[in-house]
Amino acid sequence: MARQRSILGLDVGTYSVKAVELTGIGDDVRVTGLGWERIPSPDMVEDTIHAVLANNNLRARRVVTSVSGRSVIVRHVTMMPMPPEELRQAVRYEADKYIPYDVDDVQLDCQQLGPADEAGSQIRVLLVAAKRQLIEEHIGMLKRVDLQPAMIDVDLFALANAFELCNARAELAAEGEAVALVDIGASKTSICVMKGMADCFTREVYTAGNAMTDAVAKRFGESPTAVEGMKEDPGEAISSMSDAMLPVIDDLGSEVRLSFDYYENQFEQTVSKVYVSGGSIMFPPMLDALKNSFELETNRFNPFETVNVEVADDVIIHEKASDMVVAFGLASRLRGM
Ligand SMILES: Nc1ncnc2c1ncn2[C@@H]1O[C@H](COP(=O)(O)OP(=O)(O)OP(=O)(O)O)[C@@H](O)[C@H]1O
Numbered sequence: 200m201a202r203q204r205s206i207l208g209l210d211v212g213t214y215s216v217k218a219v220e221l222t223g224i225g226d227d228v229r230v231t232g233l234g235w236e237r238i239p240s241p242d243m244v245e246d247t248i249h250a251v252l253a254n255n256n257l258r259a260r261r262v263v264t265s266v267s268g269r270s271v272i273v274r275h276v277t278m279m280p281m282p283p284e285e286l287r288q289a290v291r292y293e294a295d296k297y298i299p300y301d302v303d304d305v306q307l308d309c310q311q312l313g314p315a316d317e318a319g320s321q322i323r324v325l326l327v328a329a330k331r332q333l334i335e336e337h338i339g340m341l342k343r344v345d346l347q348p349a350m351i352d353v354d355l356f357a358l359a360n361a362f363e364l365c366n367a368r369a370e371l372a373a374e375g376e377a378v379a380l381v382d383i384g385a386s387k388t389s390i391c392v393m394k395g396m397a398d399c400f401t402r403e404v405y406t407a408g409n410a411m412t413d414a415v416a417k418r419f420g421e422s423p424t425a426v427e428g429m430k431e432d433p434g435e436a437i438s439s440m441s442d443a444m445l446p447v448i449d450d451l452g453s454e455v456r457l458s459f460d461y462y463e464n465q466f467e468q469t470v471s472k473v474y475v476s477g478g479s480i481m482f483p484p485m486l487d488a489l490k491n492s493f494e495l496e497t498n499r500f501n502p503f504e505t506v507n508v509e510v511a512d513d514v515i516i517h518e519k520a521s522d523m524v525v526a527f528g529l530a531s532r533l534r535g536m
């Protein structure tokens with residue numbers, strides 16, 4: 200008989216902590232726990248994780264989390280075809296070409312993407328490097344809140360994995376269709392253009408919700424903290440707030456369109472639509488503004504529309520659904536465990 204197992208996907212952002220517990224029996228995966236809490240200040244991250252676990256009765260102790268930001272480096276490189284073990288060695292040997300840190304200070308991982316090219320002379324390799332110290336601190340924090348880290352992932356892959364899991368259930372992208380996933384958080388935007396996992400391109404840019412907050416703060420002569428409150432409850436200020444954010448949205452749009460262009464050149468495949476997620480898209484005018492800026496069909500990515508949810512938390516399931524995508528994608532590693 201298939202064994203029931205649970206994993207907690209824990210997305211510790213700079214603005215909020217998100218948790219999704221997935222429980223699976225065989226291929227069947229259900230959402231059995233959800234949590235969301237705002238981080239009141241940077242020194243309260245651990246307390247916030249603790250609150251997410253305690254307030255939502257989350258029981259799974261095995262956790263998949265992510266490290267992200269500028270000290271995590273994701274590179275797509277081409278190499279000569281070779282077996283996985285040799286690839287690891289070769290990547291280590293050549294790592295200083297791709298990463299700005301001492302190889303001894305980083306944890307390196309790599310994976311071949313897709314088959315070799317037609318001539319059999321090159322393979323595409325995904326390389327991930329994260330500062331050891333960052334990972335150790337992260338693991339230390341998880342242990343202090345009584346969690347058992349099963350895997351440390353990267354937000355960009357969680358985004359892609361969330362999409363894969365949902366796409367297998369509901370046709371979000373047709374066979375052979377390339378789509379872009381754009382997750383707009385507070386400090387960063389994660390971009391993943393993909394046609395299946397093998398043909399994927401990822402990039403992180405540091406234009407996101409904080410830059411929008413700052414633009415509104417400047418226009419209104421308010422503090423960023425006051426603007427955070429206004430973003431959640433804009434009232435009549437909504438259209439002038441939205442106007443103030445436009446230059447930032449346009450900057451972000453150009454970055455995202457650059458990634459489309461790169462993908463289209465590299466893979467000779469047109470990107471046909473975008474799925475957006477992250478806390479920043481909860482601002483009501485955002486979806487339309489992004490659609491205009493991307494110049495492509497743009498949809499909100501809601502993972503709970505495709506997977507069974509056994510939790511009665513209407514706010515998270517409906518209003519915050521798109522903010523839960525990364526946590527959901529982290530938990531989706533359950534399928535390989
Ligand atoms: N209800 C809301 N309405 C409008 N904007 C919101 C709302 N809730 C959050 N935001 C905005 O979303 C952003 C936070 O998004 P998110 O929770 O995805 O960030 P994060 O994952 O913690 O950050 P990062 O991944 O960048 O470290 C903030 O800029 C915040 O102002």
Ligand SMILES: [Mg+2]
Nearest residue numbers: 212384385525
């Ligand atoms: Mg985030």
